[in-house]
Amino acid sequence: MAKKPRVKLPKKAKAGDVVQVKTLATHKMETGNRKDKKGNKIPRLILNKFACTFNGAEVFSADMHPSVSANPYISFFITAKESGTYDFTWTDDKGATIKTSKDIAVS
């Protein structure tokens, strides 16, 4: 749970470049459909929200449902306009969050 998520994006980019951001969080993503050995349902516990903000403004987000694989991988594209910080936040069903951030230098 406390494992660090992995985010990959270029450290440097030219203004106007379209860059790919790849994210990978570590989470079991328990669907709520599985049963344990005694036949009891294992309660649902997934990351249901992912958000990426750039200098405080949201640029991309995702609402996830139980059909997203364990250790959710999401990649998307952004246009590099100015230097700044991307913050990535994943929120689970209980409200716990996983956070990380990356800087980009735009020339």
Added chain:
Amino acid sequence: MSKNIHQSARLDRREALKAAGVGVLALGFATTAHATPEAAAEALSKVSGGAAASMSDKVTISLPEIAENGATVPVGVSVDSPMTADSYVKHIHVFAEGNPSPETVSFNLTATGKAEVNTRIRLSKTQNVMVAAVMNDGSVLTNKKEVKVTIGGCGG
């Protein structure tokens, strides 16, 4: 085919009753445990606010033809859009028609980069994956693709 005819000819009353019972059971299971294309369409109309959706080649889905492991199926969606402030893709919704619940993942995009997302999803059985792209003017473009799943990945 000839084998089927042979089998059906052999069905006596007891077998027919048994088969009917199994059929009813299977039907009951299907409606409670798995979504149907109709449920997926309903989920789509919920997120699109009832706007009419039209099939479009502008939406491209990349999926393996055969997914050996349904627990992680890579799926990519790209939409032909300039992604400028005037014309961009607002949301990309992914639905799995045969999963316990059709909603899989929804992406909320802004006018930046290009309209392409990649992720990994769970698929419980061989089924169609439907994608709906909601544009900033409210129009909805959809496309779907079938994927054959060897081992389902939703637990059970």
